[in-house]
Amino acid sequence: MAYNFASDNNSGALPEMIEAVRKVNIEHVHAYGGDEYTDSAISCFKKIFGENIDVHFVFNGTAANVLSIKALLKSYESVLCAETSHLNMDECGAPEAMTGCKLVLLPAPDGKIKIKDLDEKYIRLGDQHYSQPKMVSITQPTEYGTVYTAEEMKAISDWCKKRNMFFHVDGARFVNAATSLKKSLKEISADVGVDVLSFGGAKNGLMIGEAVIFFNKTLAKDFKFHRKQLMQLGSKARFISSQFEVLLTYDLWKKSSSHALKMAQLLAQRLSQYPEVQITQKVQANAVFAMMPKEWISVLREKYFFYVWNENTWEVRLMTTFDTSEEQIHSFCAIIESLRN
């Protein structure tokens, strides 16, 4: 069985990442991020996202999201986010348990939250019986492979700023959004008013590692203590930071994400030829959501493992990555064709 369409988490790492850790594996350096390799990686982030940022490395995406909340909110404040968000559906209650904050859920049939729904949940200010709205969190690209435009992001950011609320972006696959929108990473973060960004590593070709980027340094002043207390401070920091440096250098992230997106388009195009298959979400990043005959699924999964997203509708999720090949897509479709006959 192959896992190629299951998740970008199932892929290995870009070969450049092995090389990155090999290269920094010399001599003793200060631990816990006080080393030159980590300094260099941070400079790299600043060149891309702006000099005014503060960036910190953590171990996984859940931690990047949770620490973003912990750094900015008090335990009696709440985060407005999509019902379908990773924060709500896939972090085993970590946001609530680690921060005490409440998640207030918004409908998001296409993964994207709408301003009118934010309006509806912006209630009971000053009422001590109610967790106070203080942050909006979106996933970009969303869990459904859709992408907010820069204008949509700016509108949410403006909405937040008017209410003295923070704007967080869960960017586990953020590079894919930039590629999809043909924008720079800065144009869809700093430039549209994001306060804090979980910038994914593992889903974009790293072995391990995520970054939390604050676009206003004063927001990050307690971060290092929270990171340590929430058990996200790594001792040999260079082995994570060096991978990020490589990802950001020579546009490696662009090459990888462009490939993954191209493969998603190809997959969607091939699937759309079959009348039995219905693409259920816009294919804007590296995911294809589709409904197909239930009896196909088990056959297809024998060869290519992937997840059934909704067991009632038999909607499935197919993910592409930096190493998805055209051959795999054609081979996958060949199985479908054999099933159709």
Added chain:
Amino acid sequence: MAYNFASDNNSGALPEMIEAVRKVNIEHVHAYGGDEYTDSAISCFKKIFGENIDVHFVFNGTAANVLSIKALLKSYESVLCAETSHLNMDECGAPEAMTGCKLVLLPAPDGKIKIKDLDEKYIRLGDQHYSQPKMVSITQPTEYGTVYTAEEMKAISDWCKKRNMFFHVDGARFVNAATSLKKSLKEISADVGVDVLSFGGAKNGLMIGEAVIFFNKTLAKDFKFHRKQLMQLGSKARFISSQFEVLLTYDLWKKSSSHALKMAQLLAQRLSQYPEVQITQKVQANAVFAMMPKEWISVLREKYFFYVWNENTWEVRLMTTFDTSEEQIHSFCAIIESLRN
């Protein structure tokens, strides 16, 4: 400036670790630990520690310790441990904040707790006003580079079992204890009644990664949920588990730790020649604690960075690792000799 005596966290990784991650960087596999490489690493642990164990990987030592507590204790229970323990002094309050449990501190001038002090803190059972004693945690080797004998461990374990308490070992440098005692890893864990062991990776040559080993599987039944909620579940698990497999295979851990311990002995022996230097703790693992003239310290630290442990007594800590060389020790002592003249 070199950092060779500052900490085993300042070293890089064993070259075998780079090779380990390179080797598993092929194809897609299940994420989150459901992969064959992780299975294989777990088998490796079982061969060494016994078939009845349950082993899980996490990102750092603080997390290994905290999750050991979280898995076994309720929030109103307490951990008896040394005042000097990492748990108390170096985890930024994570044990209390993440579990709600109280640390009850015992004196430990040589890093080791004593049965009579346990007796003194075993109080107020059933009293709802008082956190109930439920775990003893020791560090092996201790933060002072001393080592509990197998008999001492057994005595603490027996004390615990009589009281229906758990016995946790913070083994950030556990392999060094085994080497020091000329025992197998099992002889100083499963065989002396340890319930749960934080088995260190990063301090023993890994790039990243620690293991939590339960010696009774039923104790681990909730572990995976706690690990996820406490943000310690890695997606591409193979890149951590494969390093452990290599560490445990072909006695790589023995070679590395034997070298580090030999270097500590050499360093201690060289230092003991100087009447101005006083070795303050038994040198049983890879640390040498010593008091020396205050004015030497800044000169020595210009060339070799290391930590002053106690600013009142000018006691310093010198650590050796797998890559400490005799030349470094002789060069370090040469500086001392020049200072004596």
Added chain:
Amino acid sequence: MAYNFASDNNSGALPEMIEAVRKVNIEHVHAYGGDEYTDSAISCFKKIFGENIDVHFVFNGTAANVLSIKALLKSYESVLCAETSHLNMDECGAPEAMTGCKLVLLPAPDGKIKIKDLDEKYIRLGDQHYSQPKMVSITQPTEYGTVYTAEEMKAISDWCKKRNMFFHVDGARFVNAATSLKKSLKEISADVGVDVLSFGGAKNGLMIGEAVIFFNKTLAKDFKFHRKQLMQLGSKARFISSQFEVLLTYDLWKKSSSHALKMAQLLAQRLSQYPEVQITQKVQANAVFAMMPKEWISVLREKYFFYVWNENTWEVRLMTTFDTSEEQIHSFCAIIESLRN
């Protein structure tokens, strides 16, 4: 301004409660619940709810609910409850912050959850990424003044038992449900399979105090420690327990709640005469929900304060209590009549 229709929290206490605390205010007794008055109150509960219960007193309703969860769930487990529940809307995030557990919300336009919605949220068992469903919590009577029948409660309880889940009832106004259903307190708790009940005091005529009743003693074994750690253990326990004893004795609760319910019926009947007023929920307990012309509301609130429940629809909530008088209702309606002219 009078507050008579605002909330049962706005009322004073039954005069019997002042007499209750006066009577026990003699001599020294053991603190923290080890006194004869508290023993006597507990016996009273057992006579009513069954000998097998375990009952504990706490300070407020939020605490009764939160401690019910804390006693039974682990931090990675979740509570299925109505979107409109007090637990979700009026406890400032205490359930999540104090227990780490997630609330999974069900639609409840009439305040009552439906089995089919429970089915829909009973998902992802064993999946470490997802908080595991372990408790269903209902409010009886609901926040909308509606009442689950005993059969409906039994159906939810059966659903829970089949899934090894716990069934919690937030009974802030539980006596009103019994009165409404013409059932004994036991018939709608122990007899329909409730595991733990927050049994309200303050909303039923006490000055202060709530009880948490476990219908299976083994579930309560850690309760006293959790209560202390969550800061709900009172020293002079007799001043709360004695009030409960009085409430439960000589059917004082029945008299009070019957009066409150009768007044709610009278108010609803009077209001339903006016074509401009629309009763929006069934009036089954001591609340009347109604929509009325927006311009009436401020005039009415000058004399009788009450809450606007929904600012979009101008739905208001009118509560009756043990001391609501027919005169107040007629006087309230007289204002309406003057407004209609």
Added chain:
Amino acid sequence: MAYNFASDNNSGALPEMIEAVRKVNIEHVHAYGGDEYTDSAISCFKKIFGENIDVHFVFNGTAANVLSIKALLKSYESVLCAETSHLNMDECGAPEAMTGCKLVLLPAPDGKIKIKDLDEKYIRLGDQHYSQPKMVSITQPTEYGTVYTAEEMKAISDWCKKRNMFFHVDGARFVNAATSLKKSLKEISADVGVDVLSFGGAKNGLMIGEAVIFFNKTLAKDFKFHRKQLMQLGSKARFISSQFEVLLTYDLWKKSSSHALKMAQLLAQRLSQYPEVQITQKVQANAVFAMMPKEWISVLREKYFFYVWNENTWEVRLMTTFDTSEEQIHSFCAIIESLRN
């Protein structure tokens, strides 16, 4: 058996408290502290402690202490306090579990912390591995019945202010300290630089209730949300606030505490006549600590229950209260005399 020397928690309430709640038990008022009785009690506090304070009511002393910490500290900050403090010994880990903050313990053989010990624990500022010292908490009078002088309090306060740390006082029996020192309540709180005071009610004659007083309003800005989330907001607030108003009016607190202190002096004086009895702490408030022959204790406790403080030394604690009578003391001593023969 009588409990008269066991604890001030074992006493009933001053009869004035029953009268207080009876008087406010009229009509409906706003719940949750928005009522005129609570306003009036707050005015009373301001007359005594200064106009600039912010005062809030909670249910018990543990909550007053914990909420003082929660309001002022972040979870990675620590509280320096006596080993013997209620915070450490009698709150079942609530401070750590509810705030995440660490308690750093200071020796206090007489219940009082010393500046030199504060100095010793004021370490590792800015070090992310270590909980950062941010508050000093003392108990006044201490758990040993000793009293800090105003000058000692001022010295601790100055020490704090120089380090930008907060000064908290656990004043469960604060009125006794004022009486003992012949100072006003303000002279040993606002005037000596206290930031936040847990002002006890239950131990000073109330049925229930404690107050948290902030001497700088800006420190209290989040308090109401924390209080609600930590489940300490009472609905019928008047029944607590009215008791405080009575306590503070007509010097009721002075009369009660003067009596209790006079009785403690009498008891100490009587006990000191017996050569077998050794008074172990200065008797400055309402507690007498003494060692006496072990075989006496069980006989004495048959008639008058009291606590053995230290089972190794047979040190006992005898408490007096507002209702301790000379007769009880003489009767207690009569038993001793019979034992001596």
